[in-house]
Amino acid sequence: xxxxxxxxxxxxxxxxxxxxxxxxxxxxxxxxxxxxxxxxxxxxxxxxxxxxxxxxxxxxxxxxxxxxxxxxxxxxxxxxxxxxxxxxxxxxxxxxxxxxxxxxxxxxxxxxxxxxxxxxxxxxxxxxxxxxxxxxxxxxxxxxxxxxxxxxxxxxxxxxxxxxxxxxxxxxxxxxxxxxxxxxxxxxxxxxxxxxxxxxxxxxxxxxxx
Numbered sequence: 001x002x003x004x005x006x007x008x009x010x011x012x013x014x015x016x017x018x019x020x021x022x023x024x025x026x027x028x029x030x031x032x033x034x035x036x037x038x039x040x041x042x043x044x045x046x047x048x049x050x051x052x053x054x055x056x057x058x059x060x061x062x063x064x065x066x067x068x069x070x071x072x073x074x075x076x077x078x079x080x081x082x083x084x085x086x087x088x089x090x091x092x093x094x095x096x097x098x099x100x101x102x103x104x105x106x107x108x109x110x111x112x113x114x115x116x117x118x119x120x121x122x123x124x125x126x127x128x129x130x131x132x133x134x135x136x137x138x139x140x141x142x143x144x145x146x147x148x149x150x151x152x153x154x155x156x157x158x159x160x161x162x163x164x165x166x167x168x169x170x171x172x173x174x175x176x177x178x179x180x181x182x183x184x185x186x187x188x189x190x191x192x193x194x195x196x197x198x199x200x201x202x203x204x205x206x207x208x209x210x
Contacts, residue, residue, distance in 0.1 A: 015109075015110045016107060016108065016109045016110065016145075017033070017107070017108040017110075018105070018106070018107045018108075018152070019031075019105070019106060020048070020103065020104070020105045021103075021104055022101055022102070022103050022104075023050075023055070023092055023094045023101060023102045023103075023104055024094065024101045025094055025097045025098060025099055025100060025101055026094065026095050026097070026098075027093075027094050027095070028091055028092070028093045028094070028095060029091065029092050030089055030090070030091040030092075031089070031090055031091075031106075031108075032087050032088070032089050033087070033088050033090075033108060033110075034085075034086065034087050034088075035082050035085065035086070035087075035088050035110070036082065036085050037082055037083065037084055037085040038081060038082060038083075039081070039082045039110065039111060040079070040080070040081045040082075040110075040111030041079075041080060041081075041082070041108065041109060041110050041111055042077060042078065042079045042080075042108075042109045042111075043059065043068070043077070043078045043080075043090060043106065043107075043108050043109075044075075044076075044077040044078075044106065044107045044109070045057060045075065045076060045092070045104060045105065045106040045107075046074065046075035046104070046105050046106075046156055046160075047074050047075065047102050047103070047104055048102075048103040048104065048105055048156060048159050048160055048163065049102070049103045049159075049160070049163040050097075050100050050101050050102035050103055051097055051100030051101075051102060052100075053074045053102075053160075054072040054073060054074055055072075055073060055074075055092055055093065055094060055102055055104060056070070056071045056072065056073075056092070056093035056094070056095070056096070057069070057070050057073060057076070057090065057091070057092050057093070058070070058090070058091055058093075059078065059080075059088065059089065059090040059091075060088070060089045060090075060091075061082075061083075061084065061086070061088060062084060062085075062086025062087050062088065063084070063086075067080060067088075068080070068090075072096075090106075090108075092104055092106075105156060107152070
């Protein structure tokens with residue numbers, strides 16, 4: 001029973017859904033999640049690469065009521081507590097983009113909707129000990145989740161920085177190639193012009209008699 005309580009405290013408190021996907025131009029992708037009533041959740045998303053790093057996002061309740069809607073956002077976080085049970089839908093749109101596809105990351109964090117297990121198991125010193133153990137295990141779990149969140153954010157920042165660095169490197173490389181070609185063309189043009197200036201004119205008259 002003790003092992004079960006620790007396991008439930010560590011893994012039964014909350015869950016998280018993470019995904020990274022590619023959104024093509026003029027495309028909309030929607031995701032669905034069935035949630036209980038009075039359940040807390042948070043939706044965090046970020047554009048990793050593509051275009052101007054912006055995207056449209058909206059979230060709807062089971063009765064098609066708009067809970068969240070933002071346009072041209074690079075990243076954002078939305079917190080909410082459900083007022084009804086059912087299937088919630090959140091969509092990402094890249095319809096405004098004509099040629100740039102986007103790489104999008106999102107994290108749907110479902111909050112704790114469990115009850116106090118220690119109170120259900122009994123009362124007195126035994127229940128107090130279980131509650132303290134459960135609280136310690138839950139605190140460890142939350143600390144580990146915080147570490148995982150920090151790691152995910154650092155990975156996202158590192159990937160965004162790498163994408164920007166590769167984009168700048170490509171631009172600098174193309175500019176350098178263009179400058180090199182231009183220098184070669186100008187050099188050949190100058191050599192040609194100098195040769196034209198110093199060429200001897202051809203003899204136009206005939207031979208002169210003695």
